[in-house]
Amino acid sequence: MAIHERSLVEPERVLRKERLVIDGVDVSGDWNLVILPRVIEDYDLDFLDEVLKQPEGKTILQCYQCSYCTASCPVHNYWDERYNPRHFIYLARLGLIDELQKRADVIWRCVSCHKCTHRCPKGVLVEETLKAILKVMSKKGLIEEYPSKKFDTFFLEAVFEHGRIEDGELLFGWIEKQGYQVFKDPILKKPIPFLGGTPEWLKQLAVKPIKSMNIDFLILNAKHMLFHPKTKNWNKFKQVLRKVFDEEGVSLAH
Amino acid sequence: MAQVAEQTKKSPMGGIGKRIAYYPGCSLEGAARAYDVSTRIVARDLGLELDYLEDYNCCGAMETKNVSFWGTVLLNARNMSLAKRQGHNAIVAPCNGCSFSLQRAEYFLNTDKSVYNRINELLKEGGVDPLDEVPTTYHLLEWFYHEAGPEEVKKRTKKPLRGLKVANYYGCLYTRPHFYARTYSHTATEEEEQARPHRRETADDDEHPYYMNALLEAAGATNVEYEPMHTQCCGGPHSLSDEQVSEKFVMMLLQTAKRNGADVIATECPLCHASLEMYRHRLMMKGVPDVDVPAVYFTQLLGIAFGHSANDVKLKDNLSDPIPVLKRLGLI
Numbered sequence A: 001m002a003i004h005e006r007s008l009v010e011p012e013r014v015l016r017k018e019r020l021v022i023d024g025v026d027v028s029g030d031w032n033l034v035i036l037p038r039v040i041e042d043y044d045l046d047f048l049d050e051v052l053k054q055p056e057g058k059t060i061l062q063c064y065q066c067s068y069c070t071a072s073c074p075v076h077n078y079w080d081e082r083y084n085p086r087h088f089i090y091l092a093r094l095g096l097i098d099e100l101q102k103r104a105d106v107i108w109r110c111v112s113c114h115k116c117t118h119r120c121p122k123g124v125l126v127e128e129t130l131k132a133i134l135k136v137m138s139k140k141g142l143i144e145e146y147p148s149k150k151f152d153t154f155f156l157e158a159v160f161e162h163g164r165i166e167d168g169e170l171l172f173g174w175i176e177k178q179g180y181q182v183f184k185d186p187i188l189k190k191p192i193p194f195l196g197g198t199p200e201w202l203k204q205l206a207v208k209p210i211k212s213m214n215i216d217f218l219i220l221n222a223k224h225m226l227f228h229p230k231t232k233n234w235n236k237f238k239q240v241l242r243k244v245f246d247e248e249g250v251s252l253a254h
Numbered sequence B: 001m002a003q004v005a006e007q008t009k010k011s012p013m014g015g016i017g018k019r020i021a022y023y024p025g026c027s028l029e030g031a032a033r034a035y036d037v038s039t040r041i042v043a044r045d046l047g048l049e050l051d052y053l054e055d056y057n058c059c060g061a062m063e064t065k066n067v068s069f070w071g072t073v074l075l076n077a078r079n080m081s082l083a084k085r086q087g088h089n090a091i092v093a094p095c096n097g098c099s100f101s102l103q104r105a106e107y108f109l110n111t112d113k114s115v116y117n118r119i120n121e122l123l124k125e126g127g128v129d130p131l132d133e134v135p136t137t138y139h140l141l142e143w144f145y146h147e148a149g150p151e152e153v154k155k156r157t158k159k160p161l162r163g164l165k166v167a168n169y170y171g172c173l174y175t176r177p178h179f180y181a182r183t184y185s186h187t188a189t190e191e192e193e194q195a196r197p198h199r200r201e202t203a204d205d206d207e208h209p210y211y212m213n214a215l216l217e218a219a220g221a222t223n224v225e226y227e228p229m230h231t232q233c234c235g236g237p238h239s240l241s242d243e244q245v246s247e248k249f250v251m252m253l254l255q256t257a258k259r260n261g262a263d264v265i266a267t268e269c270p271l272c273h274a275s276l277e278m279y280r281h282r283l284m285m286k287g288v289p290d291v292d293v294p295a296v297y298f299t300q301l302l303g304i305a306f307g308h309s310a311n312d313v314k315l316k317d318n319l320s321d322p323i324p325v326l327k328r329l330g331l332i
C-alpha cells in the first residue's frame, strides 16, 4: 500500500514485512504494511486563538485541507517533504504543538514565494498564515531563534535606524553576525571586503568592480558606506514605529 | 506549456498615466544602480515621466513583514502618503519586493477598515498626512507595457537585439499572490475570475506572464522557453539566511536557462537579480555545470536596443558580466 504524504509518519511507526501470512493466507502483496497508531493527549487549545489574533492569520479557518498549497510549494517539492503547509495549518488548528515542534527545523524555511496563497481555492492567505503560526510558536517558546528570524530582525533594525537600508552594510553586517572576521579599516571602522576572514566567494565577488575598473560604481558604494542613505524627518516617525514594535513584542538591538 | 496564445494577449490599454510617482527602492540607489539608470533612460525614450518620490523610506521588503505586521504596513503607508503629497494616485516600483510590499499594504488597507483607521492614526502621529484614498502600485513592467507597449518599443529600436536568446525571469511576486498583485488568469473560467474581486485590468497573466517577453521581442530579441522556471523562486528573503535552499533554487534557474539555450537571463527585480548573480558566482566556484548564464535587467537590454552604449546602461555593474556575450553577438 502506498502511503500518501509518507513524510508525515515517523519511520519508527511503520512496520513493513517482506512476507506476511495471516491464518494461512499469504497477504504480502497488499497488507504487508502497518502504521502503528498513537495517542495524542496534549492539545493546546489556545494556539488557534493566538493565530486568529494575528492580522495575518485570520483566514486560517477557511482551509479545507485540499493540499493545493503543498503541491505548489517549492520548499516541499525541491527541498524537504517534511515542509508541508497544509499539514502545518492542520496541526495549528488542532493545537498539536508537539507535532509542530518536531518540525521546527523546517517550518521556518518558507521562502515567501506565495505560490500557496496564489493557488489556494479557499482564499486562505497561506504564506501569511504560516508566518502567523511561526510567530505564535516563537511567542510560546516552541521554537528557538531560527536563521531567517535573525536576518529579518537585523534587516528591520537597519530600516528602523535610518529609514533606508544600505546593501553593503547589510551584507557585511550579516556576514559578521555569522561569525566571520570582517576586516575593518582602523580609522572609520568600515569593512574592507577583500581582506580578513570574509568568505572566499565574497572576496572574489567584491574585487570584480575593481578588476573591471568600474570607477563610478566604486565611488557610489564608498559614498554610501561613509554616508549612510537616510530618510529625512525620520525621528518623529521612528517613535511611532517603536511604539508599534513594542505592542507587537518585537525587540530590537538598539 | 500553456503559454498565452496570441489572441488572449492584452493590447496596451493606457489608463495608468504617462507621469507617475517613482518609488525606486533602496537597492536601486545602491547595488542595483544599473537598473535605476537604465529605467530612467528607457522611460524617457518611451515618452514616459518618472516623478521621484522625495524622502521615501524602505518598504521593508519581504523581511520586515515576517517580524512586524503593523510596522511594515505603516512603512508602506508612509510612502503612499508621500505619493499623494506629490499629487499622485499611482506609484510605479521596479522591484518585486517593493511592488509586493506596497500592494500588500494596499490590500490590507482596502479590505480591512480597522487596519485603515489604525494606520491613518499612526501616520498622523508620525507627522505624515493620513490617506484619504489608497494609491495603486504598478510594477514597472506593467506600466511600460500599457503606457508604451511593444509597438512603441519597436519604433524606438535603433539596434535590434538580433540573435540574442533571452530567458525571461519574472520571479515570484510580480504575479503572486493574486490578492496583492491583482493578476488575472487567461485560463480561468468566468466564475473563477469573479472570485478575484481585486483583479486589475492592466495586470499581467498570473501563471504565464508575458509583458517582458513581448517588450524584448519587440526590441528584436528571441525568447527561449522558460516556463515554469520563469516564476519560480530564487530563495528571495532567505538568500542570505538560508544559503542551502537558495543555492539549489538558483541552480535550477540557471541550468534551465542554459539548457534551453539562453544567452542571458532578463530580470525585472533587483533582488532576483542579486540572488542570481551571487549564487551564479558561488556555483561556478564549486564547478557546477551549466550555470554561467549572466543576468541583465530588461531595461538594460531595451536601452541597448534604443541605441545607448554599454556604459549608458551601466553594464559593468552587473557582477555576472554579460558584456562578452553581448559583444560576441555584435550588440555592443
Ligand code: SF4
Pocket (backbone or CB within 6 Å): A062, A063, A064, A065, A066, A067, A068, A069, A070, A085, A086, A089, A116, A119, A120, A121, A122, A123, A124, A126
Ligand atoms: S490550498 Fe488552501 S484550502 Fe487547500 S490545504 Fe492549502 S490552505 Fe488549505
Ligand code: SF4
Pocket (backbone or CB within 6 Å): A069, A072, A073, A074, A075, A076, A085, A109, A110, A111, A112, A113, A114, A115, A116, A117, A126, A127, A130
Ligand atoms: S510561500 Fe512558503 S509555503 Fe508558500 S509555496 Fe512558497 S515556500 Fe511554500
Ligand code: SF4
Pocket (backbone or CB within 6 Å): A165, B024, B025, B026, B027, B028, B057, B058, B059, B060, B061, B062, B095, B096, B097, B098
Ligand atoms: S524591496 Fe528592497 S530595495 Fe525595495 S525598498 Fe524594499 S528593501 Fe529597499
Ligand code: SF4
Pocket (backbone or CB within 6 Å): A111, A112, A113, B096, B097, B170, B171, B172, B173, B174, B232, B233, B234, B235, B236, B237, B269, B271, B272, B273, B275
Ligand atoms: S524570485 Fe526571489 S527576489 Fe525575486 S521576487 Fe521571488 S523571492 Fe523575490
